[in-house]
Amino acid sequence: MTRRILALSTYPIAKPRHGGQLRVSALQDFYRALGHTFECAAVYTAPYGPGTVGPNDIKLGFVGSRWTDTPFVTDLASGRFAAENPAAYAHFSGLVARQRPDVIQLEQPFLWPLVKRLRAEGKLDGVSIVYSSHNWEGPLKEALLLNAGISATKAAEFRAEIEAMETELAGASDIIIAVSAEEAKVYAAMETSARILLAPNGTSRPPGRLVESKAKAEFGDAPFMFFVGSAYPPNSEGFIDLVATGGFYFLPPHKRLAVCGGASDAIFSHPEYQRFLGANSQRVHFFPDLGDEDLWAVKASAHAFLLPIKFGGGTNLKSAEALASGKWVIATSTALRGLDRFLDAPGVIVADTPAAFRKAAIKVMGSPALKLTKAERDARDTVYWDRALALSGLGQAIGEARTPVPSRA
Amino acid sequence: MDEKLSAAPARTPKTTRRSAKEKARASLPGKRLAFDLSTSARWGGIAVGIVRVERELARRAAARWGDRLDYCVYDTQQNCFRRISVAAAMEIIEGRLQLDFEQSGKAPLAQTDMALRVQLRAHLLRRPALFALTQVVRGRKVDMPAIHSLAAETGAPTLSLRRLGREYVLGHARLYQAIQRLRGRSFSLEQIKQLQAESLESRAQTLPDVRVPLREAAPDLIPLGPDLTIISGGLDWDHKNLRAIYALKAEHKFRYAAIIYDLIPLKFPHYVVPFYVDLLTDYFGELFWTADYGMCISECTERDVREHCIENGLPPLGLANFPLGGDLPDNDESDAELPPALKGKRYALFVSTIEPRKNHRALYEAWDQLIQQGAVDPETCRLVFVGRHGWNTGELMHEIRTNPRTRSTIVILQGISDAALNALYRGAEFGLFPSRYEGYGLPLAEMLSHGLPCISSPTGSLPEVGGTMVTYKDPVDIHGWANAMAQLFSDSAELARQRRAVRVNYQPTSWDKAAELFFERLDALVTP
Incomplete structure (x- = not known):
């Protein structure tokens, strides 16, 4: 039975880049492949704008000084805005009226105040609620705010507010899609009748034809390690702490490490990197702004992937990408959250300290290119989005979801 | 010929046409050696530590290797090794010739050991504008061409401004x-x-007689090739560009033998002057990719290097070790007297730069205990530290200066000559060496060479040097040190017994012997 699914998020997915967007985009592809209709509506903030937003998306407006005085809480403010701002609420009510969804899927809990009001006003009678949880958000937000220098009291208040929202939403949901087994356990322990599914993050399949790798000019045919990260501070911090501390003297004085993405600037300018700049420059090459095609090509020619991720919940998309590559992977146990089945997999080395990371890098760089058996390759393929979502049981669960009351249809 | 240099931006070095003899030598892989004197050629003070090692080995190398050997210095500006004649090398080794690496192109022969006033003028003349200003202040007419001419006549100063001030x-x-x-x-x-x-x-x-521009003293280059091994044992972190040398090696396939003193900056960075931690980390980081051979000054250092290379996945390099010589160049017993503060006193001696790794604090604490307990006589007994003031010892020095119990009984000496040091060794009751870690521990060898009973910590290479001749105490065992010192001050029979034992049993390593072992073991590595 086909369903009309309306997803609500705090970022548009017209041009997906970051992890959350990619996950929603993958869910969209998955649902559409099963014949369901899928639309996404977002409350968005800068830098999104023309070209990166869709017709259903609406820009976050002012909702009060509490939100503007604290960094990193626009997602929380978005729920308040969508539910309380008359124009915003009218936008979403109109959308629901026009699209008549069978399923409302919340991407993260933040727009729950909007859905709550729509339900209270009878606009979603009989509509199934799917809570697509990307993380157990409360503690993450608290940690982020504390790192940003926000007072512990205020950070705890935000955490409590988010956890209350998550708990309420979980209780009201018909289906909860958890991203890791650990997170699924949290929901299972709650008072909810929802079906709890586990759908770890995955990765897209590489394009059928790759462009020539820009790494070739820098690395030649020599093996090199690959790291990619956005400008999100924990990306560069993890790299500096676990990989760059003490310099790259374990590598020969030739280019042996590709650092890609927005984290490049922060890594290059970090004092620990600058400490041994001369030596590091011999060994590291930055690709700060590669397009998708070039990035795929660099990944395809890498010898090993580095995942020095120290912070974050859920399953990391970069981890899935690294595993799917079939290359050597050196990762923290945090990076493999939700992908725990790969902790002891061949070609995967778990390293949680700088010393362990270095030891692993030395081992990997001294080893030939990884060769996987068919079974090992098949296991790694399960991290592609299509396989990951198919294995989650989500297709069947959505098919079995209740339909709206006919009078409302 | 290694004419990577022909594209160099500065003055093109005079290239050397290979003689038939050189061509013949080139056909024997690993048979040509070049001893690098880059540190000695810059050195203007007393030859201590690394400079001493470089000079002691270099002075004996010509006799060992004959015409297989060249002397050279590394030109950082052009990334090449410049040949130095044997005569010039010997002048450098004896401290009578210094090279000017500044590459000003105009540096003339300097005057010998100028009077301080002339030295100061030489410094000012290197900054013509400043010199002109001083002339204006003195009401004299300024004539810049004349100033430049005077600068050329005067030449480079032989004392640093800091030393001049002192x-x-x-x-x-x-x-x-x-x-x-x-x-x-x-x-x-x-x-x-x-x-x-x-x-x-x-x-x-120690002041050199002359200071000569680098390219005047060494116009020719060492021909680089697979038959050549360059031996380098100076302060290379200051005077070499190892990344450039790595590239040079890749091009010319010569070999590089480094003398490795210790890995303390990597193993114990907290005991190293902060600035040097990064500098030396970088140096060692590149050295192990650049060097083919490591000549370590102890088994301990060799072991440390081997472990470091394995731990860091670094390519294996040929390793050997050799001891350092324990004989001081000046052994004229009548040459120096004890300082007045020690005349008629009995003293225990510790020779080392005063810095945290050397652990002077342990001796100070132990000494304080001894004085407090009356275990040593404050009228007649002294604790003597010989060494310059290093880093991070401000609080210790303050305590030593101000502690009313001990301040008159601890004597600190610095900047003393070899002859004066010999006199101190000769007059000491016994020697001390509480260091937290050593790559060798030359002062311990020197104390034993002088027949002194010694109390030493058992860390790093020290047991290699001290063998069974030495009483070992853990560097943090203050009571142990106090008791051992008290015994040697109070038990003259035991002191005499230990002194006899050291004199009978200790086999000092002379620099001749050390150099012989160095050459022999390096030869074995280079031509296995």
């Missing part, structure tokens, strides 16, 4: 005393008089 202040005892007081140090006029004498002696001994 020499000047030291010449005015009251001023020196006042300045040292401001720095929290106290010296009597008598002590200052001694420092003045030592300074004069040091200048006479």
Whole structure:
């Protein structure tokens, strides 16, 4: 039975880049492949704008000084805005009226105040609620705010507010899609009748034809390690702490490490990197702004992937990408959250300290290119989005979801 | 010929056409050697530590290797090794010739050991604008061409500004005393008089007679090739560009043998001057990719290097070790007297730069205990530290200066000559060496060579040097050190017994022997 699914998020997915967007985009592809209709509506903030937003998306407006005085809480403010701002609420009510969804899927809990009001006003009678949880958000937000220098009291208040929202939403949901087994356990322990599914993050399949790798000019045919990260501070911090501390003297004085993405600037300018700049420059090459095609090509020619991720919940998309590559992977146990089945997999080395990371890098760089058996390759393929979502049981669960009351249809 | 240099932006070095003899030698892989004197060629002070090692080995290398050997220095600006004649090399080794690496292109022959006033003028003349300003202040006419001409005639100064300042202040005892007081140090006029004498002696001994521009002394390049091994054992972190040398090696396939003193900056960075931690980490980081051979100054250092390379996945390099010589160059027993503060006293001696790794604090704490307990006589017994003031010892020095129990019984000496050090060794009751870690521990060898019973920590390479001749105490065992010192001060029979044992059993390593082992073991690595 086909369903009309309306997803609500705090970022548009017209041009997906970051992890959350990619996950929603993958869910969209998955649902559409099963014949369901899928639309996404977002409350968005800068830098999104023309070209990166869709017709259903609406820009976050002012909702009060509490939100503007604290960094990193626009997602929380978005729920308040969508539910309380008359124009915003009218936008979403109109959308629901026009699209008549069978399923409302919340991407993260933040727009729950909007859905709550729509339900209270009878606009979603009989509509199934799917809570697509990307993380157990409360503690993450608290940690982020504390790192940003926000007072512990205020950070705890935000955490409590988010956890209350998550708990309420979980209780009201018909289906909860958890991203890791650990997170699924949290929901299972709650008072909810929802079906709890586990759908770890995955990765897209590489394009059928790759462009020539820009790494070739820098690395030649020599093996090199690959790291990619956005400008999100924990990306560069993890790299500096676990990989760059003490310099790259374990590598020969030739280019042996590709650092890609927005984290490049922060890594290059970090004092620990600058400490041994001369030596590091011999060994590291930055690709700060590669397009998708070039990035795929660099990944395809890498010898090993580095995942020095120290912070974050859920399953990391970069981890899935690294595993799917079939290359050597050196990762923290945090990076493999939700992908725990790969902790002891061949070609995967778990390293949680700088010393362990270095030891692993030395081992990997001294080893030939990884060769996987068919079974090992098949296991790694399960991290592609299509396989990951198919294995989650989500297709069947959505098919079995209740339909709206006919009078409302 | 290694003419990567022909594209160099500065003056093109004069290239050397290979002689038939050289071509013949080139056909024997690993048979040509070049001893690098880049550190000695810059050195203007007393040859201690690494400079001493470089010079002691280099002076004997010609006799060992004959015409297989060249002497050279590394030109950082053009990334090449410049040949030095044997005669010039010997002048450098004896401290009579310094090379000017500044590459000003105009540096003339300098004058010999100029008077301080002339030295100061030479410094000012290197900054013509500043010199002109001083002339204006003195009401003299400024003529820039004349200033440049005078600068050319005067040449480069042979003393650094810092040393010049010290020499000047030291010449005015009251001023020196006042300045040292401001720095929290106290010296009597008598002590200052001694420092003045030592300074004069040091200048006479060590200042080079001439300072010659690098390219004037070494116009030719060492031909690089697979048959050549360059031996380098100086302060290479200051005077070499290892990344450039790595590239040079990749191009010319020559081999590189480095003398490795210790891996303390990697193993114990907290014991190293902060600035040097990064510098030396970088140096070692590149060295192990660049060097083919590591000549370690102890088994301990060799072991440390081997472990470091394995741990860091570094390519294996040929390793061997050799001991350092324990004989001081000046053994003229009548040459120097004990400082006045030690005349008629019994003293225990510790020779080392004063810095945390050397662990002077343990001795100070132990000594304080001994004085407090009355275990040593404060009238007749002294604890003597010989060494310059290093880093991070401010609080310790303050305690030593101000502790009323001990301040008159701890004597600190610095900037002393080899002859004066010999006198101190000869007059000591026993030697001390509480260091937290050593790559060798030359002062321990020197103390044993002088027949002194020694108490030492058992860390790093020290047991290799001390063998069974030494009483070992853990560097943090203050009571252990106090008891061992008390025994040697109070039990003259035991002191005499230990002294006899050292004299009978200790086999000092002379520099001749050390160099022989160095050459033999390096030869075995280079031509296995």
